[in-house]
Amino acid sequence: MPRAVDIEGTAAGVEAGGRDPPPSTPLRVVVTYAAVGGLWILFSDRLLDQLVAPGPLNVALQTAKGWVFVLAGAALLYLLMRRDARQRAAVAAQVRAVLDSIEDAILVVDPGAHVVDANRAALGMFEGLLRGEVEIPLLDLAKASQMRMADGSPVLPDAFLPARVEGETLHRAAVVLHRGEGREVQAEVTAAPILERPGGPLRFAVVVLRDVSELRRRDELQDEFLATAAHEFKTPLAVIKAYVQLLQRRSTGEAAALEVVSRQVDRLSRLVQQLLEVARLKQGGPELALAEYDLSAQVREVLGRMNRMGGGQRLQATATAPAAVRADRDRIDQVLVSLLDNALKFSPHGGEVVVSVDRAGTEAVVSVRDSGLGIPPERQRQLFRRYYRAHEGDPDDRGGFGLGLDLAREIVSRHGGRVWFESETGSGSTFFFSLPLAPEAPHVRA
Amino acid sequence: MYGRDGHILVVEDDPDLLSLEAEILSGAGYSVDVAHDGHEALEMAAARLPALVLLDMRMPRMDGWQFAKAFRERHGASCPIVVVTAAENARRRAEEVGAAGFLEKPFDIDEVLREVERHLGSPPVSSPVP
Numbered sequence: 001m002p003r004a005v006d007i008e009g010t011a012a013g014v015e016a017g018g019r020d021p022p023p024s025t026p027l028r029v030v031v032t033y034a035a036v037g038g039l040w041i042l043f044s045d046r047l048l049d050q051l052v053a054p055g056p057l058n059v060a061l062q063t064a065k066g067w068v069f070v071l072a073g074a075a076l077l078y079l080l081m082r083r084d085a086r087q088r089a090a091v092a093a094q095v096r097a098v099l100d101s102i103e104d105a106i107l108v109v110d111p112g113a114h115v116v117d118a119n120r121a122a123l124g125m126f127e128g129l130l131r132g133e134v135e136i137p138l139l140d141l142a143k144a145s146q147m148r149m150a151d152g153s154p155v156l157p158d159a160f161l162p163a164r165v166e167g168e169t170l171h172r173a174a175v176v177l178h179r180g181e182g183r184e185v186q187a188e189v190t191a192a193p194i195l196e197r198p199g200g201p202l203r204f205a206v207v208v209l210r211d212v213s214e215l216r217r218r219d220e221l222q223d224e225f226l227a228t229a230a231h232e233f234k235t236p237l238a239v240i241k242a243y244v245q246l247l248q249r250r251s252t253g254e255a256a257a258l259e260v261v262s263r264q265v266d267r268l269s270r271l272v273q274q275l276l277e278v279a280r281l282k283q284g285g286p287e288l289a290l291a292e293y294d295l296s297a298q299v300r301e302v303l304g305r306m307n308r309m310g311g312g313q314r315l316q317a318t319a320t321a322p323a324a325v326r327a328d329r330d331r332i333d334q335v336l337v338s339l340l341d342n343a344l345k346f347s348p349h350g351g352e353v354v355v356s357v358d359r360a361g362t363e364a365v366v367s368v369r370d371s372g373l374g375i376p377p378e379r380q381r382q383l384f385r386r387y388y389r390a391h392e393g394d395p396d397d398r399g400g401f402g403l404g405l406d407l408a409r410e411i412v413s414r415h416g417g418r419v420w421f422e423s424e425t426g427s428g429s430t431f432f433f434s435l436p437l438a439p440e441a442p443h444v445r446a
Numbered sequence: 447m448y449g450r451d452g453h454i455l456v457v458e459d460d461p462d463l464l465s466l467e468a469e470i471l472s473g474a475g476y477s478v479d480v481a482h483d484g485h486e487a488l489e490m491a492a493a494r495l496p497a498l499v500l501l502d503m504r505m506p507r508m509d510g511w512q513f514a515k516a517f518r519e520r521h522g523a524s525c526p527i528v529v530v531t532a533a534e535n536a537r538r539r540a541e542e543v544g545a546a547g548f549l550e551k552p553f554d555i556d557e558v559l560r561e562v563e564r565h566l567g568s569p570p571v572s573s574p575v576p
Binding site: 227228230231233234235236237238239240241242243245246249265269289330 | 469
């Protein structure tokens with residue numbers, strides 16, 4: 001993540017002084033030059049006096065020697081400066097090349113909100129509006145490109161530029177630009193201020209615009225696909241499920257077989273639902289439809305339903321104290337079904353599954369205890385990982401996508417609760433999840 | 447109470463599901479019309495105004511949203527609509543078209559009957575086994 005940095009580049013990894021050449025040591029060159037020059041002046045005169053007797057020739061040679069010294073000094077100075085200039089140019093070109101190779105549009109903005117530099121991607125995004133060297137007020141640029149905030153509101157002067165820089169400031173925003181021929185660009189903007197020194201005034205800001213149009217389009221396509229998939233899978237499931245139920249009501253002969261078909265259809269429905277959910281959650285998930293209700297009543301209802309649907313009365317409730325929660329009923333239903341289903345699935349030799357609802361401080365805690373296989377310690381850590389199946393390949397492998405617990409945790413944590421478990425190989429597992437209790441409704445009304 | 451002769455219009459593009467829904471409802475004693483898309487449903491509603499509409503959302507030609515809008519424009523809001531949907535957030539779908547209720551696919555027969563009864567009351571000829 002970009003951070004506010006000062007011009008000395010003290011913040012991690014950012015070298016704001018990058019335009020300067022790497023630090024050379026001019027002192028060494030100067031000292032060498034002074035030493036050589038001093039020695040030359042001292043000893044060359046003595047040498048000359050020894051070789052040539054004082055007279056007109058000696059004077060002429062002295063003068064010539066002076067000129068040679070000056071010319072050599074000038075040449076040396078020239079070479080040093082040229083090398084330095086080339087280094088600077090090379091570094092500048094390198095920095096420019098790096099900036100230009102970045103796909104995100106980068107604008108360098110001065111404290112007066114003028115764009116003073118832009119990389120190639122920025123020139124492309126603001127085609128025809130930005131030219132290399134021209135300074136243009138950021139707001140004019142926003143106006144010319146018909147930039148709006150993603151919610152449709154206009155771009156304000158301090159939309160990207162932090163008005164005051166306090167510590168590490170970073171602005172994030174989503175904008176939409178309208179370019180020629182009805183081209184719409186959706187961009188995510190981040191702005192990182194570069195300071196003169198830590199805590200000092202703003203020197204310039206780096207505004208990065210990431211073109212996310214393609215990403216958004218893909219999201220929309222995926223949404224569309226999910227809706228279609230849901231429809232395509234669930235409609236045939238609905239037909240099968242209801243016909244099985246009709247047959248169950250009419251005939252008495254094939255009750256056991258129909259019971260199995262019904263159970264498998266329910267299982268298939270849950271798997272389809274899980275796949276859709278997990279795809280949806282990757283995109284941030286649907287909004288929760290929150291309502292206040294009694295969690296204990298819901299637990300009893302789900303137990304009853306699952307016992308009727310082939311649970312065979314193995315699910316038992318104990319200690320279900322009334323616990324009003326504010327939650328998405330359907331989602332919590334799903335969490336319960338998932339945990340109960342696991343409990344049944346992983347106690348293949350039967351045995352009761354005991355469910356309780358307790359109030360603990362400001363939370364309601366549901367526990368689901370089975371006396372089944374338990375989870376080996378070495379697999380416990382990965383249990384909530386998406387697609388992880390603790391019993392994969394075991395003789396006890398009961399199938400599934402490895403999504404149930406991942407989804408349960410996601411749903412519960414979005415409610416502000418958590419999921420955890422205790423387990424011992426061979427003697428079963430207890431899964432817990434908590435939900436915040438609904439705040440007591442005020443009894444007094446105006 | 448059994449309102450407006452308990453006539454139900456079922457709109458669903460999948461023919462199997464459509465005939466199934468019709469079978470469940472007529473088996474329970476309701477009179478049922480079926481339509482395969484929004485257009486057909488509007489024509490049927492014009493011929494005989496239902497007391498309840500069971501509405502699928504994703505259909506060819508005219509989908510559930512378009513149907514609900516056109517239906518309300520012609521017949522007002524007196525006839526409740528129950529959305530039958532495979533969407534993940536059925537409740538929101540229902541809100542979008544101002545529906546009185548929703549059924550999530552795949553549904554239980556009992557859920558369908560309960561939801562219909564909630565709006566129409568028990569059918570005149572009540573038969574527990576359709």
